Amino acid sequence: MLNGIRKVGAAAALACALFVASCAPASEDATAPKTQFTIGWSIYAGWMPWPYAEQAGIVKKWGDKYGIEIDIVQVNDYVESVNQYTAGQLDGVTVANMDALTIPAAGGKDTTALIIGDYSNGNDGVLLKGTDNLAGIAGQQVNLVELSVSHYLLARALESADLAMTDVRTINTADADIAGAFTSPDVTAAVAWNPQLLTMKQEAGAHEVFSSADIPGEILDLLVVDTATLEANPNLGKALVGIWYETIALMQQDDEAGEAARAAMAQLAGTTPEMFEAQVATTHLYVEPAQAVAAATDPALIETMTRVRDFSFSQGLFGQGASSAEAVGMAFPGGKTLGDGNSITLRFDDSFMQMAADGEL
Structure with a gap:
């Protein structure tokens, strides 16, 4: 891949x-x-x-x-x-x-x-399980590669929902591990890029609630x-x-x-x-x-x-x-x-x- x-x-x-x-x-x-x-x-x-x-x-x-x-x-x-x-x-x-x-x-x-x-016009995305409402990310743990463009995308997503970084807790997850981590029932929020993002979207109950297409350029x-x-x-x-x-x-x-x-x-x-x-x-x-x-x-x-x-x-x-x-x-x-x-x-x-x-x- x-x-x-x-x-x-x-x-x-x-x-x-x-x-x-x-x-x-x-x-x-x-x-x-x-x-x-x-x-x-x-x-x-x-x-x-x-x-x-x-x-x-x-x-x-x-x-x-x-x-x-x-x-x-x-x-x-x-x-x-x-x-x-x-x-x-x-x-x-x-x-x-x-x-x-x-x-x-x-x-x-x-x-x-x-x-x-x-x-990136959709190569990067924020995923939630069980809801298609971005506001549902509040209070959740979010798996992502910390201090990367994924972290930046999360910040922009939270801003669009009138939320702050303090409203979530980030869990540093290597890009090689994030698709596997998202299969766990305990992981309900994640930010990733392709090709992992394509795989993670197929997980049962997964919804993309924000992507780089929402912040073009x-x-x-x-x-x-x-x-x-x-x-x-x-x-x-x-x-x-x-x-x-x-x-x-x-x-x-x-x-x-x-x-x-x-x-x-x-x-x-x-x-x-x-x-x-x-x-x-x-x-x-x-x-x-x-x-x-x-x-x-x-x-x-x-x-x-x-x-x-x-x-x-x-x-x-x-x-x-x-x-x-x-x-x-x-x-x-x-x-x-x-x-x-x-x-x-x-x-x-x-x-x-x-x-x-x-x-x-």
Whole structure:
């Protein structure tokens, strides 16, 4: 089955990332031009175009166009992939917006969100047994991966029902264990992501009472790169964006070529075409670069990242040295900023996606 390892244990990830960064050998100068780059990915429906692009020769095609070599490397554990990026062992990585903020950016690594690929549009959900009313969650124990996007989704669900985090008790449950735990009669509330969510929905008496489809655009999946590396090597940005949109266009084709591409992605993910299609159906892909540019320049992105950073700070994910939610600075298109403008470490850059939209790659 397609592993649900996209969004796991952000607090532990931050601690681990800082440890890795402190112990890793010094990486090469990120400000120097170079011709070889490594991009890390982990299994998730919205990120499967990357390994397929390498398999299909699309990565080589765009690398050759710009005179560079790009290695698309699978990291079996999502957290480890982000840790490796934070430690300078990868030039870029696939990551969710919350984890981009709480791991590399909060750890001081200047990071650029080069591509906004998709948002979860039902891949994450809150389940209750015996009731289809979200208000029924009050007073319950909720199994989830604490300090992950599931925790954020729970906070947003409670907010929508005029409830607070103090109205429930969370039980930290690994993503590998949560589907099994939900089969127990004692577990009556849970938050999970696909593919576990699909399995858990089949449990007798289970009702999905809130999902990421209720907060469209808030759980984003990105490709981020080291800012200094991108500035020194703009051809990397051009090639990556070219690779992405060519592959996404192929994936969308309603013909044999498109079907074959999706089937290959499913195989790379270790799942069936049917399971892969089901997860893609609840993933809102920004198929056209202009759509991604619109998402990057929409004021709603700043509102989303404000919610994400406020939640992250409230859970201690910015580290002990952070005195407020303003501690980690973020930059957005149009010169807009959020947080400490003198310490910007997460940048949403629409310029390369705009080149794709304008046909300038």
